[in-house]
Amino acid sequence: MQGAGRIQGAGRRQGAGLRIQDVPGHVLRSALVILPGSFLLVFYFYPLLTILMTSFAPTGRFGLEVVAQLLFTSYYPRIIGFTFWQAALSTLLTVALALPGAYVFARYTFPARSLVQALTTIPFVLPTVVVALAFTALVGPRGALNLALMRLLKLTSPPLNLQYSLALILLAHVFYNYTLVLRIVGNYWANLDPGLEEAARVLGASRLRAFVEVTLPLLVPALGAAALLVFTFCFTSFGVILMLGGPRFVTLEVEIYRQTVHYLNLPLAAALSVVQMMFPLALVGLYTRLQTRLTLPLELRPRHVTQQRARSLYQRFLVWGSVAFMLALLVTPLAALVERSFTLGAQAGQAVPSLYFYRQLFENPRRSAFYVPPIAAIRNSVGFALATVVLAVTLGLMAATVLASQAAGLRGLVRWLDPLLMLPLGTSAVTLGLGYILALDEPPLNLRTSPLLVVLAHSLVALPFVVRSVLPALRSINPRLREAAAILGASPWRVWWEIDLPIVARAVLVGAVFAFTISLGEFGATSLIARPERPTLPVAIYRFLSRPGITNYGQALAMSTLLMAVCTLGFLVMERFRVRGVGEF
Amino acid sequence: MRQMLSVVTVLVLLNGCGKAGVPAPTSMPTAGPTETPVQARTVRLMTHDSFEISEAVLAAFEQQHHAKVEILEAGDAGVMLNQAILSKDNPLADVLYGVDNTLLSRALHADILEPYASPLLAEIPDHLELDPQHRALPVDYGDVCLNYDKRWFADHGLAPPTHLEDLIKPAYRGLTVVEDAASSSPGLAFLLATVGYFGETGDNNFLAYWAKLRDNGVLVASDWETAYWTHFTYGSKGEGDRPIVVSYASSPPVEVYFSEEPFEEAPTGVVVGDGSCFRQIEFVGILKGTPNRDLATAWVDFMLGKTFQEDIPLHMFMFPANRNAQLPEVFARFAIIPERPAEVDYEVIEARREKWVEAWTEVVLR
Numbered sequence: 001m002q003g004a005g006r007i008q009g010a011g012r013r014q015g016a017g018l019r020i021q022d023v024p025g026h027v028l029r030s031a032l033v034i035l036p037g038s039f040l041l042v043f044y045f046y047p048l049l050t051i052l053m054t055s056f057a058p059t060g061r062f063g064l065e066v067v068a069q070l071l072f073t074s075y076y077p078r079i080i081g082f083t084f085w086q087a088a089l090s091t092l093l094t095v096a097l098a099l100p101g102a103y104v105f106a107r108y109t110f111p112a113r114s115l116v117q118a119l120t121t122i123p124f125v126l127p128t129v130v131v132a133l134a135f136t137a138l139v140g141p142r143g144a145l146n147l148a149l150m151r152l153l154k155l156t157s158p159p160l161n162l163q164y165s166l167a168l169i170l171l172a173h174v175f176y177n178y179t180l181v182l183r184i185v186g187n188y189w190a191n192l193d194p195g196l197e198e199a200a201r202v203l204g205a206s207r208l209r210a211f212v213e214v215t216l217p218l219l220v221p222a223l224g225a226a227a228l229l230v231f232t233f234c235f236t237s238f239g240v241i242l243m244l245g246g247p248r249f250v251t252l253e254v255e256i257y258r259q260t261v262h263y264l265n266l267p268l269a270a271a272l273s274v275v276q277m278m279f280p281l282a283l284v285g286l287y288t289r290l291q292t293r294l295t296l297p298l299e300l301r302p303r304h305v306t307q308q309r310a311r312s313l314y315q316r317f318l319v320w321g322s323v324a325f326m327l328a329l330l331v332t333p334l335a336a337l338v339e340r341s342f343t344l345g346a347q348a349g350q351a352v353p354s355l356y357f358y359r360q361l362f363e364n365p366r367r368s369a370f371y372v373p374p375i376a377a378i379r380n381s382v383g384f385a386l387a388t389v390v391l392a393v394t395l396g397l398m399a400a401t402v403l404a405s406q407a408a409g410l411r412g413l414v415r416w417l418d419p420l421l422m423l424p425l426g427t428s429a430v431t432l433g434l435g436y437i438l439a440l441d442e443p444p445l446n447l448r449t450s451p452l453l454v455v456l457a458h459s460l461v462a463l464p465f466v467v468r469s470v471l472p473a474l475r476s477i478n479p480r481l482r483e484a485a486a487i488l489g490a491s492p493w494r495v496w497w498e499i500d501l502p503i504v505a506r507a508v509l510v511g512a513v514f515a516f517t518i519s520l521g522e523f524g525a526t527s528l529i530a531r532p533e534r535p536t537l538p539v540a541i542y543r544f545l546s547r548p549g550i551t552n553y554g555q556a557l558a559m560s561t562l563l564m565a566v567c568t569l570g571f572l573v574m575e576r577f578r579v580r581g582v583g584e585f
Numbered sequence: 586m587r588q589m590l591s592v593v594t595v596l597v598l599l600n601g602c603g604k605a606g607v608p609a610p611t612s613m614p615t616a617g618p619t620e621t622p623v624q625a626r627t628v629r630l631m632t633h634d635s636f637e638i639s640e641a642v643l644a645a646f647e648q649q650h651h652a653k654v655e656i657l658e659a660g661d662a663g664v665m666l667n668q669a670i671l672s673k674d675n676p677l678a679d680v681l682y683g684v685d686n687t688l689l690s691r692a693l694h695a696d697i698l699e700p701y702a703s704p705l706l707a708e709i710p711d712h713l714e715l716d717p718q719h720r721a722l723p724v725d726y727g728d729v730c731l732n733y734d735k736r737w738f739a740d741h742g743l744a745p746p747t748h749l750e751d752l753i754k755p756a757y758r759g760l761t762v763v764e765d766a767a768s769s770s771p772g773l774a775f776l777l778a779t780v781g782y783f784g785e786t787g788d789n790n791f792l793a794y795w796a797k798l799r800d801n802g803v804l805v806a807s808d809w810e811t812a813y814w815t816h817f818t819y820g821s822k823g824e825g826d827r828p829i830v831v832s833y834a835s836s837p838p839v840e841v842y843f844s845e846e847p848f849e850e851a852p853t854g855v856v857v858g859d860g861s862c863f864r865q866i867e868f869v870g871i872l873k874g875t876p877n878r879d880l881a882t883a884w885v886d887f888m889l890g891k892t893f894q895e896d897i898p899l900h901m902f903m904f905p906a907n908r909n910a911q912l913p914e915v916f917a918r919f920a921i922i923p924e925r926p927a928e929v930d931y932e933v934i935e936a937r938r939e940k941w942v943e944a945w946t947e948v949v950l951r
Contacts, residue, residue: 054671129810136815142824242807247765248950258767261663263939264670264691344822356845366899369640430664437668441675448677449657527634527660545810546635547902548836548853549843550822553814 029402033413036399036421036463042445043456044424047435054438055270066271076255080275083251086166086241087234090173094230095223097174097329098181104322105182106189108310116323118571120330121179121513125521125567127538128239129545130560131172134333135244137340139168144336164246172240177230178330183510184229188222188472189215190307190506191300218298221472224287229468232280232425238524252276256428273431280426284419298476300503334564341557344550357554361562370543372535374559378566381520381536384451385570388458388519389512395459396466396511401496403467404474421467424460429524432457451534454526458519465518466511473507474500509574516570520563537563628880629655631669631678631872633662637900638893646887652880662688662770669872670695679875680884682724685865687773689721690935698870701882705889709906713866715931721868724888725903728834728923729774729863731761731856734819737828746829748858749782752798759802762816762827765950767942769808774863775831776945777934781927782860791941795948805949819853834862835902838919842899850919857923864926867903 146158342353364371544556764772806812837851894910
């Protein structure tokens with residue numbers, strides 16, 4: 001009470017209530033640590049430890065035979081090796097292919113820029129089974145590409161055989177993760193001072209040399225952040241491996257799923273889960289050490305200074321060439337799906353193109369109790385996604401602020417907190433899902449059948465994306481700016497609001513976009529605990545695809561098209577969204 | 586801080602929604618201390634994500650028993666059963682529906698179900714009843730069989746297959762797509778059909794068959810969705826190149842039902858030769874320790890009764906277990922029930938499944 005009075009008394013304006021800038025710095029700082037920390041503790045570590053303990057308990061001696069099985073058979077080391085190998089290849093390929101795009105988005109303004117950027121992010125929300133349909137339509141044995149090549153080269157059999165190959169896995173991983181590199185690196189790059197590279201060029205360095213020796217080192221924090229996320233995503237890949245790689249390829253996540261679901265071999269599944277978590281953990285640990293050494297406080301420049309229109313022929317070629325490449329890689333498969341949602345009815349004697357399957361979405365001829373009108377599915381999906389954005393962005397911003405803090409007392413904490421924040425992304429979904437069922441079963445945390453659980457699970461996955469998006473920007477802020485503001489009498493809160501927030505606002509937006517997409521497209525956790533009366537769009541799509549019949553196929557495609565539309569619209573709205581009072585940077 | 590507040594608001598709102606899903610008990614005005622208040626009670630059903638029911642049928646139960654049915658779909662049948670086993674000490678529901686004969690033994694060994702000898706068992710054929718203690722009661726069944734694209738075979742002047750042995754003939758090279766036995770439920774069922782038909786021993790055992798099938802260019806997809814929609818010539822509208830797929834005996838009537846043009850005959854056929862199909866039987870059981878045993882038994886009776894049984898075909902695409910249930914017209918006209926599906930004992934399935942799948946993986950995939 002006394003304390004509260006003191007705080008209120010400290011307010012400068014008469015009659016003002018408790019205002020945020022009046023709260024002492026240490027209270028704010030502890031809140032920054034405690035809130036994300038307790039979120040992880042309660043909704044991640046507690047369920048995870050519960051399931052791991054339960055899994056190892058029956059064997060008593062912490063599953064020694066399981067460890068032996070892991071180490072001394074050739075099967076599991078091979079799986080671990082393959083998982084690592086395909087993730088590393090996918091990451092390299094994604095970074096290499098997305099870097100030119102990131103450059104174009106960082107340095108040039110061009111018409112329909114927001115739309116192109118929105119389109120490149122759509123793959124992220126699409127259920128794998130739908131992506132598999134799109135890829136077969138394009139590169140399958142009778143896909144458009146093979147048919148065209150056969151006609152062109154007068155061949156009798158399809159020349160491209162990508163079906164169930166490593167190449168298709170890599171292609172799909174690039175397809176899904178391209179946007180991560182594009183957005184995270186492109187956003188960071190946009191505020192880098194182009195003067196540095198120009199100076200190198202003036203001094204006689206070639207374009208390539210200036211890039212490799214000046215720009216690339218400056219990009220390392222953002223590149224590392226994006227690569228880490230891509231790697232972790234591919235490392236825990238499940239649907240892509242199964243549906244596009246086929247049953248011959250087995251990753252850790254696939255094996256964990258099999259051991260859990262088909263054999264209920266929990267000790268082995270738990271041991272594999274632990275192995276799976278180790279890799280991202282070790283990488284983030286490594287990255288954190290490098291990061292603190294490599295990140296330099298930079299003189300960041302606002303976008304209107306760094307970005308220009310493409311003028312010369314070379315620049316135009318660069319911009320439109322990159323855009324064309326992006327559209328070909330990311331948008332053609334989507335377009336194939338959309339096209340088919342209108343024309344599939346041709347076989348069923350419908351006029352082409354027709355809205356037949358869209359109209360069907362609004363009907364419930366079997367009077368099913370679980371029929372969900374498309375509007376309701378959209379509402380469910382968007383509702384979960386917005387809640388996830390709010391929760392993940394708030395907690396992520398807090399965590400990132402702590403991680404970026406240079407305060408001496410926090411250094412040790414940062415070294416631990418950073419890898420731990422990434423851990424949920426490397427954790428097997430089925431393991432954690434069962435952990436929830438086991439751990440969150442008593443009031444006040446009896447959440448097993450609550451829709452809240454969906455938001456919590458989505459936020460847990462989204463959190464690392466927000467942190468990784470925001471952190472490079474926060475770390476690059478020159479501390480002298482903050483010091484200057486503090487000397488001029490600004491409270492820590494005011495410093496954050498006036499200095500940090502405007503500079504990272506764009507990065508926060510990137511994090512928010514990812515949180516939104518992750519929630520919109522997530523299927524695994526949602527299906528584990530779904531209440532049939534509140535299905536999301538991906539759940540509805542799977543429902544259609546789980547039975548034969550052309551109208552089911554068509555409705556699944558129509559629903560997928562709606563998902564893409566909702567997603568694009570969401571991005572465009574978010575791009576327009578600005579925190580009031582925060583300057584554009 | 587504003588963001589913080591909105592988090593709290595959203596959480597509160599969501600929580601509110603969560604509760605709104607379960608309607609508040611409607612309490613009737615109590616006349617005196619002798620009268621107990623009548624409240625709408627809730628029976629919780631845990632099931633897999635293919636469960637469906639029509640509005641009217643669900644409402645019939647709810648009205649008759651003045652109760653609310655809360656349905657929890659917990660992933661596919663395997664995930665659902667594992668959740669039920671792990672939450673045994675604090676069950677998520679009162680009734681569990683959807684465990685099939687490939688998982689039955691696991692459910693019984695985990696001891697999660699209470700016996701209940703429903704009077705309606707009298708209307709269910711004995712051969713569907715696998716648990717003599719009545720912990721798991723048969724609700725419906727369906728056969729996993731090879732389907733083929735009728736038009737493709739007509740266009741190519743080839744006779745459709747009739748037996749498992751046809752698939753290894755040179756004429757059928759590269760025509761078949763099956764699902765991964767290690768990750769897909771129809772994939773496992775079809776493997777079990779070959780185990781039942783060819784047996785585990787002898788020169789002509791199931792593994793020898795699979796080796797020949799592999800040599801004859803069988804394609805293995807990870808799941809039914811991929812096999813049917815991207816590889817099966819009929820399902821993929823010509824983009825796939827496999828006119829034979831592992832699916833269900835009920836798939837042809839379902840194709841007819843979910844099509845636009847009226848069919849005189851189903852566009853796909855089923856291979857029903859002796860031992861070429863595997864019969865999946867789905868069970869319902871009361872979860873141990875339910876506080877609502879009376880309502881749970883009422884729900885089990887309801888599922889075995891005629892109203893629900895006749896609702897099954899068009900909602901779950903399985904066949905009703907109750908012999909008095911009438912099939913809907915599209916099923917009566919287009920469905921074929923194989924007379925002699927392969928037989929594999931459910932106890933043996935659980936005991937040897939991992940071994941079979943591993944041997945199969947070794948032969949077919951590596």
